[in-house]
Amino acid sequence: MAQLNGMQLKIEVTEPATGMAKAVARELAEHLAALAEHGRSHQVDLTSLPMSSGDKQELASLLGVGEVDITLHAMGESHIYETAFSGIWWVKHYSADEQLISELIEIASIPEIIKSPAADIELAAQALNQLIEQTDSSFDTGDDT
Amino acid sequence: MNEIELLNWARGPGLTYATIFMVFGLTLRVIEILSLGRPKELAEVRDSGVRDGWRMVIMRSLPERRNWKRITAAYLFHVGLLIVVFFFIPHTQFFRDVFGVFWNGWPNYIIDFVTVVSIAAMLYTLAQRLFDPARRILTTIPDYLAWLVTFLPFVTGYMAFHRLGVDYTLMLALHILSVELLMIALPISKLTHAVTFAMSRWYLGSNNGRRGIHV
Amino acid sequence: MSQDKQVLAGELQRHGISRRSFLKFCTSMASAMALTPAAAVEMAQKLSTIRRQSVIWLSFQECTGCTESLTRAHKPSLESLIFDFVSLDYHHTLQAASGEAAELAREQAMHENGGQYILIVDGSIPLKDGGVYSTIAGISNLDMLKDVAKDAAAIVSVGTCASFGGLPKADPNPTGAVAVADIIDDKPIINIPGCPPMPVVMSGVLAHVLTFGIPELDALGRPKAFFGDSIHDRCYRRPYYDRGEFAKSFDDEGARKGWCLYELGCKGPITHNACATIKWNNGTSFPIQSGHGCIGCSEPDFWDMGGFYKPLSTGTSNPGQWAGYALAAGAAAGLASAAVNKAAKAKADKVHQPVTIEDMGKK
Numbered sequence A: 001m002a003q004l005n006g007m008q009l010k011i012e013v014t015e016p017a018t019g020m021a022k023a024v025a026r027e028l029a030e031h032l033a034a035l036a037e038h039g040r041s042h043q044v045d046l047t048s049l050p051m052s053s054g055d056k057q058e059l060a061s062l063l064g065v066g067e068v069d070i071t072l073h074a075m076g077e078s079h080i081y082e083t084a085f086s087g088i089w090w091v092k093h094y095s096a097d098e099q100l101i102s103e104l105i106e107i108a109s110i111p112e113i114i115k116s117p118a119a120d121i122e123l124a125a126q127a128l129n130q131l132i133e134q135t136d137s138s139f140d141t142g143d144d145t
Numbered sequence B: 001m002n003e004i005e006l007l008n009w010a011r012g013p014g015l016t017y018a019t020i021f022m023v024f025g026l027t028l029r030v031i032e033i034l035s036l037g038r039p040k041e042l043a044e045v046r047d048s049g050v051r052d053g054w055r056m057v058i059m060r061s062l063p064e065r066r067n068w069k070r071i072t073a074a075y076l077f078h079v080g081l082l083i084v085v086f087f088f089i090p091h092t093q094f095f096r097d098v099f100g101v102f103w104n105g106w107p108n109y110i111i112d113f114v115t116v117v118s119i120a121a122m123l124y125t126l127a128q129r130l131f132d133p134a135r136r137i138l139t140t141i142p143d144y145l146a147w148l149v150t151f152l153p154f155v156t157g158y159m160a161f162h163r164l165g166v167d168y169t170l171m172l173a174l175h176i177l178s179v180e181l182l183m184i185a186l187p188i189s190k191l192t193h194a195v196t197f198a199m200s201r202w203y204l205g206s207n208n209g210r211r212g213i214h215v
Numbered sequence C: 001m002s003q004d005k006q007v008l009a010g011e012l013q014r015h016g017i018s019r020r021s022f023l024k025f026c027t028s029m030a031s032a033m034a035l036t037p038a039a040a041v042e043m044a045q046k047l048s049t050i051r052r053q054s055v056i057w058l059s060f061q062e063c064t065g066c067t068e069s070l071t072r073a074h075k076p077s078l079e080s081l082i083f084d085f086v087s088l089d090y091h092h093t094l095q096a097a098s099g100e101a102a103e104l105a106r107e108q109a110m111h112e113n114g115g116q117y118i119l120i121v122d123g124s125i126p127l128k129d130g131g132v133y134s135t136i137a138g139i140s141n142l143d144m145l146k147d148v149a150k151d152a153a154a155i156v157s158v159g160t161c162a163s164f165g166g167l168p169k170a171d172p173n174p175t176g177a178v179a180v181a182d183i184i185d186d187k188p189i190i191n192i193p194g195c196p197p198m199p200v201v202m203s204g205v206l207a208h209v210l211t212f213g214i215p216e217l218d219a220l221g222r223p224k225a226f227f228g229d230s231i232h233d234r235c236y237r238r239p240y241y242d243r244g245e246f247a248k249s250f251d252d253e254g255a256r257k258g259w260c261l262y263e264l265g266c267k268g269p270i271t272h273n274a275c276a277t278i279k280w281n282n283g284t285s286f287p288i289q290s291g292h293g294c295i296g297c298s299e300p301d302f303w304d305m306g307g308f309y310k311p312l313s314t315g316t317s318n319p320g321q322w323a324g325y326a327l328a329a330g331a332a333a334g335l336a337s338a339a340v341n342k343a344a345k346a347k348a349d350k351v352h353q354p355v356t357i358e359d360m361g362k363k
């Protein structure tokens, strides 16, 4: 007991589950079917749903964890992983100071935000060519800095 | 005028005007009534009447058996009114602000229950006036108005607390305004009995006593 | 100038803001405004294809707190990203130019984007004595507002001063301050009150205006998405209020237990804002969470609610003092009336004629 008193305890309070997880899961199943059949993707905003932290835990354990885990660095990190169910992605956006700013579930073959935008690819192609030209010229002068 | 402006008016100038009117009116009336004194007694006075005066004050405050339903309703309402006015916590804040004295309010669930009971009792007394032929004849428009200005603070207060109907800000403003209406009605209607009931009962009782009628 | 006319997307990238960043921005904006996630994608698409929106920001009787709130995050926050979607053509505090060059920039923007620019106003407008109490470059606030509003596509009143008059309008309102909406009535006006307003509310509303147009507003011209609920509706101390458990001072047991702050003057029940859900300083806290009641800063005339520490159920002035005078006056009137009545009674007594049995027999 004496040691316990000196210990720093971090207590995380989990609000009780309310049964929301089941309802959300059912909705996800519908959208997943639509994705399989018509290729229609969909998103569910968890931030605006009245879900307790217990509900979220329940939903997360229900969906499980799949093979893909992505970290995005765009004005703060974003953590994205595919759940055990292909096509269901859990997306968490954090701000630069690590605050959770939005949380959603995407039903898609790949989350919207992960896809490289066409315009960016175009710009990247140009940039890469430029870079190659530059490095070529630096090889010519023998300057290795 | 938006809701906040209405609320600020009700809590500021409105409250001041209503207070001035009520205090002035009630003081005037009480002094006037007291100064009238008794009429000249033409017959021989048989008793001081003091005892009978007090008896009447008490007797008329006790329930009688004639119409137990109506009496119960009247009781519930009057007691309920006093409880809600003086023991709802936000109201105690009001009295502390005005008089500087503080007493503990009662838990909200009790006040809530009492309010519902009071509203029901008031509706019952109204129904009596409307459906009982004798009472209907006896009831005048001012009686209905007196009932209404007493009823309104209850309903608006209840609705404000439970966030029913219109936006809370507006409801709160309406509640305060309805109380101010009641304050204005107090000295100019039969609702004056709120302050004169005891003295008028004592007067009646002692008058009877002086004439030898002891109840 | 020609660069400003370009489509946004490429330009943002040159400033190091990736498309993913602003999709993320849009996602959080959409979520804050309770729009669907699909709307976020749409918003991002729209933002990347629109041209930079010209914005003229006029500051009148204000304290610059609104600008601070929006721009002074420690790290480049998502909220401040909104500045990358607009071309801020005139803003006292933020622009480099000053004096005549600044005014010239304003006139040029008005001329080039007539009918299309958005006018943002912070601060109230003094009307008393011909508006002499606040002028910019010798032009009264009233004249400048009217002039710039004339060709604006829409007006956004940022802060309680521009929205409702705010501090300058507080009783006794020495400068005759009024809100923007008291002067301009022929343009769409969005009010974003707050002293200061929440950064995410400002940027969210601007993002909405840029992409989907004017959001849905309440009776006081505030976007419903942020001002639809009262602080009290969303307050985590609400259960204590409902149970009637109130802190009685800032350091009593109740205060330490986190009970409701109603008795300490909390104006949460009548205040509409998003503080209780979105919170301040990147979601860290909000006044009630730090133990102080809500002062009602996003409501009109919040300075005149009788004091920040006076409970909502009390009067704003003290009626007790008036009651004393009324009592004295009532007593005086009562005594006067008593004297009159007494005289009447004495007169009646004098003319009183006792009736005898004989009199009755006479008929």
Ligand code: SF4
Residues within 6 Å of the ligand: C231, C232, C233, C235, C236, C237, C238, C239, C241, C259, C260, C261, C262, C266, C267, C268, C269, C288, C293, C294
């Ligand atoms: S602290 Fe204020 S907003 Fe919160 S419950 Fe109490 S009165 Fe309502």
